[in-house]
Amino acid sequence: MVEALFWPALLGYGEAxxxxxxxxxxxxxxxxxxxxxxxxxxxxxxQAVRADGFPWSSWSGSLNxxxxxxxxxxxxxxxxxxxxxxxxxxxxxAAGLFAVAPVGGGTRTGSRTHYSNVFLVLHVGFVLxxxxxxxxxxxxxxxxxxxxxxxxxxxxxxxxxxxxxxxxLERLTWRTILVSLPLLTLGLAAGVVRLTQEGHSFDALEALxxxxxxxxxxxxxxxxxxxxxxxxxxxxxALVIVARLALAGGHFG
Amino acid sequence: xxTLSLVGLSHHVAPVExxxxxxxxxxxxxxxxHELGDAxxxxxxxxxxxxxxxxxxxxxxxxxxxxxxxxxxxxxxxLHDDAAALHLFxxxxxxxSLVPGEGxxxxxxxxxxxxxxxxxxxxxxxxxxLAVGKRVRSxxxxxESPxxxxxxxxxxxxxxxxxxDGRRVLLVxxxxxxxxxxxxxxxxxxxxxxxxxxxGGAARELAHTFDAKALSLDELGTALGDxxxxxxxxxxxxxxxxxxxxxxxxxxxxFFIDIAVPRDLDPAIQELDGCxxxxxxxxxxxxxxxxxxxxxxxxxxxxxxxxxxxxxxxWRASLDVVPAIASLRxxxxxxxxxxxxxxxxxxxxxxxxxxxxxxxxxLNKLLHLPTVRMKEAAAGANGASxxxxxxxxxGLDDDR
Numbered sequence: 122m123v124e125a126l127f128w129p130a131l132l133g134y135g136e137a138x139x140x141x142x143x144x145x146x147x148x149x150x151x152x153x154x155x156x157x158x159x160x161x162x163x164x165x166x167x168q169a170v171r172a173d174g175f176p177w178s179s180w181s182g183s184l185n186x187x188x189x190x191x192x193x194x195x196x197x198x199x200x201x202x203x204x205x206x207x208x209x210x211x212x213x214x215a216a217g218l219f220a221v222a223p224v225g226g227g228t229r230t231g232s233r234t235h236y237s238n239v240f241l242v243l244h245v246g247f248v249l250x251x252x253x254x255x256x257x258x259x260x261x262x263x264x265x266x267x268x269x270x271x272x273x274x275x276x277x278x279x280x281x282x283x284x285x286x287x288x289x290l291e292r293l294t295w296r297t298i299l300v301s302l303p304l305l306t307l308g309l310a311a312g313v314v315r316l317t318q319e320g321h322s323f324d325a326l327e328a329l330x331x332x333x334x335x336x337x338x339x340x341x342x343x344x345x346x347x348x349x350x351x352x353x354x355x356x357x358x359a360l361v362i363v364a365r366l367a368l369a370g371g372h373f374g
Numbered sequence: 375x376x377t378l379s380l381v382g383l384s385h386h387v388a389p390v391e392x393x394x395x396x397x398x399x400x401x402x403x404x405x406x407x408h409e410l411g412d413a414x415x416x417x418x419x420x421x422x423x424x425x426x427x428x429x430x431x432x433x434x435x436x437x438x439x440x441x442x443x444x445x446x447x448x449x450x451x452x453l454h455d456d457a458a459a460l461h462l463f464x465x466x467x468x469x470x471s472l473v474p475g476e477g478x479x480x481x482x483x484x485x486x487x488x489x490x491x492x493x494x495x496x497x498x499x500x501x502x503x504l505a506v507g508k509r510v511r512s513x514x515x516x517x518e519s520p521x522x523x524x525x526x527x528x529x530x531x532x533x534x535x536x537x538x539d540g541r542r543v544l545l546v547x548x549x550x551x552x553x554x555x556x557x558x559x560x561x562x563x564x565x566x567x568x569x570x571x572x573x574g575g576a577a578r579e580l581a582h583t584f585d586a587k588a589l590s591l592d593e594l595g596t597a598l599g600d601x602x603x604x605x606x607x608x609x610x611x612x613x614x615x616x617x618x619x620x621x622x623x624x625x626x627x628x629f630f631i632d633i634a635v636p637r638d639l640d641p642a643i644q645e646l647d648g649c650x651x652x653x654x655x656x657x658x659x660x661x662x663x664x665x666x667x668x669x670x671x672x673x674x675x676x677x678x679x680x681x682x683x684x685x686x687x688x689w690r691a692s693l694d695v696v697p698a699i700a701s702l703r704x705x706x707x708x709x710x711x712x713x714x715x716x717x718x719x720x721x722x723x724x725x726x727x728x729x730x731x732x733x734x735x736x737l738n739k740l741l742h743l744p745t746v747r748m749k750e751a752a753a754g755a756n757g758a759s760x761x762x763x764x765x766x767x768x769g770l771d772d773d774r
Contacts (some may be wrong), residue, residue: 275656277663278517286536347648
């Protein structure tokens with residue numbers, strides 16, 4: 122059953138990753154995202170029903186949940202015809218990460234951990250939701266840099282292959298980070314409380330996540346503009362990717 | 375069946391000296407249409423066309439020749455029925471315009487239609503044409519890109535700032551080209567804040583038009599800190615603004631449009647962070663690219679127009695069989711009513727109602743398939759022969 126839901130979701134995301142390349146197929150791409158996300162939602166629901174506890178605390182399980190949050194955020198935040206190229210930035214990444222999730226069993230029914238469900242929902246849920254927001258912000262920042270480069274180069278096709286205006290991309294990046302940072306703060310706070318109660322020391326993932334929080338915190342405080350803002354958003358995303366792919370394994374082990 | 379005729383001339387076949395003689399304002403167009411009977415006159419700077427239902431081509435041609443003051447042999451075109459409808463659909467879609475996809479023509483077609491008093495055929499074809507124009511614009515990108523240097527400049531500024539509402543503009547030079555670019559920005563909501571010129575009088579005059587502040591060229595540096603867009607079009611032989619004039623500490627981007635030859639703005643401005651500089655060559659390259667995009671979209675638009683023309687042709691063809699269908703139904707109803715009348719005195723009210731309902735259903739079922747088949751035949755090429763066959767078999771005439 123779970124496997125049967127994984128493939129339609131991957132197919133939807135994969136189709137969208139390619140179909141966003143052309144304006145003519147972008148509507149089909151958006152349907153791919155919607156159907157894929159519905160299939161993944163059903164997959165997560167089956168996992169939640171069958172699991173004895175919170176099923177996404179493993180490295181690959183959290184990757185599954187992370188992809189769902191990224192695509193969900195994209196659907197709510199940026200799924201508009203004018204932002205077609207945002208889909209082109211987000212969906213290949215989402216499809217790629219989702220394809221990796223089954224490797225560690227992230228799309229199967231998870232095993233029970235000794236952590237409480239409430240803690241895992243607060244900690245993992247909030248941190249991953251924030252990371253999903255930062256991923257979207259990075260995609261917006263990448264689009265900003267691309268569009269800014271085209272304007273600087275005075276590309277003749279600037280009005281034919283039309284992206285959202287620089288001001289809109291900058292504003293949306295800022296807002297996405299502004300919404301995501303409090304989620305990361307809540308997720309981190311839940312983790313720190315647990316850490317204090319159990320008397321554990323910081324691991325590399327926790328240190329990196331804290332560094333990510335500091336970076337995005339400074340972004341919100343200083344509100345940079347232009348290229349500087351885009352580079353900062355991408356720098357933060359680099360930390361998110363390292364946290365997600367390199368260090369997340371064994372965090373709850 | 376009513377016939378549709380088109381007599382006209384356009385930029386394809388007539389030079390401007392001739393077109394300007396036959397161009398009419400809305401009132402004069404309506405009067406000419408009225409004079410020709412059931413007609414609509416579409417008159418713009420690029421075309422004057424007379425669409426006539428059941429009318430006389432010669433009278434329409436004579437009317438145009440009267441306006442032109444000369445013979446229009448070899449200049450005027452005449453199209454009929456489906457070809458005339460297809461032409462009108464292409465016109466409404468902007469496919470027959472000088473710049474493919476230009477949007478103004480759709481409003482002009484609407485004005486021409488609304489100012490006339492068309493009969494059923496012209497009403498139908500013009501309503502259909504307006505719908506075609508809207509469909510082409512919503513389903514293709516043919517009208518999305520700017521087609522002139524000044525509109526391209528405004529579109530590029532919008533690509534940086536998004537909404538231009540409230541963005542402040544410095545206009546350097548009081549020439550016509552700069553004024554056009556400024557007007558384009560103003561129509562998108564930008565605020566023309568300053569007009570700077572070597573001659574104070576011209577600056578003040580243009581500043582007054584835009585409710586802006588007039589400056590001398592020496593004051594440019596101070597205004598730069600307060601604006602988002604700079605449009606420059608002086609006839610100065612040298613650069614009027616250097617990269618060093620641009621304030622180093624800015625939080626907002628600055629967009630420079632240099633439409634002067636020789637150029638007014640230092641090319642080094644483009645290297646500054648947050649500054650975007652477009653000169654006349656850059657703008658022309660953008661316009662050329664968008665026009666080629668319009669031409670690519672025009673191929674898709676032609677397909678949509680052809681689809682709609684086919685739908686119109688089917689509708690018109692169905693008119694061939696409508697009178698025959700109506701006669702057949704009237705004939706059947708007449709028989710039914712008279713047979714019912716014969717028995718109505720011998721049955722109760724309830725029985726009469728039942729008989730009425732049953733015979734009505736029998737009639738509808740019997741006539742359903744012939745009606746559908748005749749409409750199908752009309753959509754092809756056999757409508758008239760089917761209609762004739764039905765009239766012959768049932769001894770009908772259209773007045774029955």
